[in-house]
Amino acid sequence: MPQTRASRHSLTPLRRGLAVLAATAAVIGPSIGSAQAATPAADAASKTVTFQGHRFKVPDSWDVVDLNADPTACVRFDRHAVYLGTPGTQQNCPSHLVGRTEALLLEPDSSGSTEQGTTVREVEHEIVGGAKGMRVTATYADDQSLVRGILAAAGVPAAAPAKQSRLAAAPAARSAAPVTAAAAATTSADLTNFTGKGFDACTAPDSGTMNAWMTSSPYRAVGIYIGGRNRACPQKNLTASWVQQQASAGWRFMPIYVGPQASQISSPAAEGKSVADDAVDNAAALGLGPGSLLYYDMEAYSSAYSGNVLAFLSAWTEQLHARGYNSAVYSSSSSGIADLASHTGSHTMPDVVFSAQWNGAADTNDPALPSWAWANHQRVHQYSGNVTESWGGKQIQIDRDYLDVALNGPATPRTATTVGVYRPGESWFYVSDRGGNLSGKAAFGAQGDMP
Known part of the structure; x- marks a missing residue:
């Protein structure tokens, strides 16, 4: 598999790789970088969009999408747009989307709710709230003030910013108290263990589609996007x-969390801990308790960011362990996965690695990973992507995955993460502790060098 990113044909394939997004922006919309660069200037031409009696003055370049006219339209927070109406239960979304920019989703609210005002969810880069007859979701990249100004001018009452996860966790969910292995096995751990084919899509499919695919497709595992500032698609069905x-x-x-990407990380330890807490709260609100395996989506990045990324992912893993959850990292074979494999002795390692290498092989082999590394049912491979499949009459654009994951119950605050095991013909059993020191290294058979 080519490891250079010099051209489209030599790119290491990614589910939502930033380089691929940038190269194909004319087809699928702006990438993280281009979306931020396109933030409208304050004096840009504007237009007025009226919804439920409120007048929203937005930059003239923004698209306006009527979801009632097209229920299958994809609500995309990675491009500047105003979406009017309730998102459909089966949106026609590309599978590879990542990133957020300034956008609005305006939904009718006929519940009679008297909720007024907004809450700023800093970790998620979104503002949510309501006004008379309407629910509002506003996302942003760097220009929070732009969307706050649009909402205020439309008569949507403001409220003080508050750091809050997208899915409010019950108080008990924040406890790191250990649970029994039996309870975890029936409530959470088994729900993220699987060996066989899976898929992920930008939005969680509706139940009818899931039923049809369970009956007709070869897939039995599904990637669900539980949160993060770069989650591009809202989750109408995900409850x-x-x-x-x-x-x-x-x-x-x-369960996949799409938080800050390499170029957006400034305080690795603090940010890694913060997003881990947010991911745990969101997972718990969905019924995925301690013992669950949570995946961090770190798209392809330049080697210049390796140090920050490794420190950030170490903090992510450590905080998940402190909360009783297991840690996984998704990334490109040639960047994030290669970095993890070559730094096992200096950073805290995730329990599972999820490698993006589109070679079409439904297995867990990856040339970036030594055979001993993450060898004890600790790998997932995304082997193909951006493909449209139809099973039981239900069509989705997906990325194809192969899982070999079998973790034993809930994580607990611990001093070591096993990233390697002995296999016949190999030389080492290898364990890295949370401080980055070797806490276990035993030679088997012929002597060999540690990577």
Whole structure:
């Protein structure tokens, strides 16, 4: 597999790789970088969009999408747009989207709710709230003031910013108190263990589609996007009851969190801990408790960011462990996965690695990973992507994954993460502790060098 990123054909394939997004922006919209660069200037030409009696003055360059006219339209927070109406339960979204910029989703609210005002969710880069007859979701990249100004001018009352996860966790969910292995096995750990084929899509499919795919497709695991400032698609279907229903039907899950990317990380330790807490709260609100495996989506990045990324992912893993959850990292074979494999002795390692290498092989082999590394049912491979499949008459654009994950119950605050095991013909059993020191190294067979 080529490891250079010099051209489209030599790119290491990514589910939502930033280089691919930038190269194909004319087709699929702006990437993280281009979306931020396109933030309208304050004096840009504007237009007025009226919804539920409120007048929203937005930059003239923004698209306006009527979701009632097209229920399958993809609500995309990675491009400047205003979406009017309720998102459909089966949106036609590309599978590879990542990133957020300034955008609005305006939904009718006929519940009679008297909720007025907004809450700023800093970790998620969104503002949520309501006004008379309307629910509002506003996202942003760097220009929070732009969307706050649009909402204020439309008569949507403001409120003081508050750091809050997108899905409010019950107080008990924040406890790191250990649970029994039996309880975890029936409530959470088994729901993220699986060996076989899976898929991920930008939005969680509706139950009818999930039922059709369970009956007809080769897939039995599904990636679900549980939060993060770069999650590009809202999740109309993703609720605790949806998770429970799909689990009862036999589905297993890859809960994926799309937080800050390499170029956006400035305080690795603090930010890694913060996003881990947010991911745990969101997972708990969906019914995925301690023992669950949570995945961090770190898209391809330049080697200049390696130090920050490794420190950030170490903090992510350590905080997940402190909260009783297991840690996984998704990244490109040639950047994030290669960095993890070559720094096992200097950073805290995730329990599972999820490698993006589009070679078409439904297995967990990766040339960036030594055979001993993450060898004890600790790998996932995204082997193909941006493909449209139809099963049981239900069509989705997906990325194809192969999982070999079998973790034993809930994580607890611990001093070591096993990243390697002995296999016949190999030389080492290898363990790295949370401080980055070797806490276990035993030679088997012929002597060999540690990577």
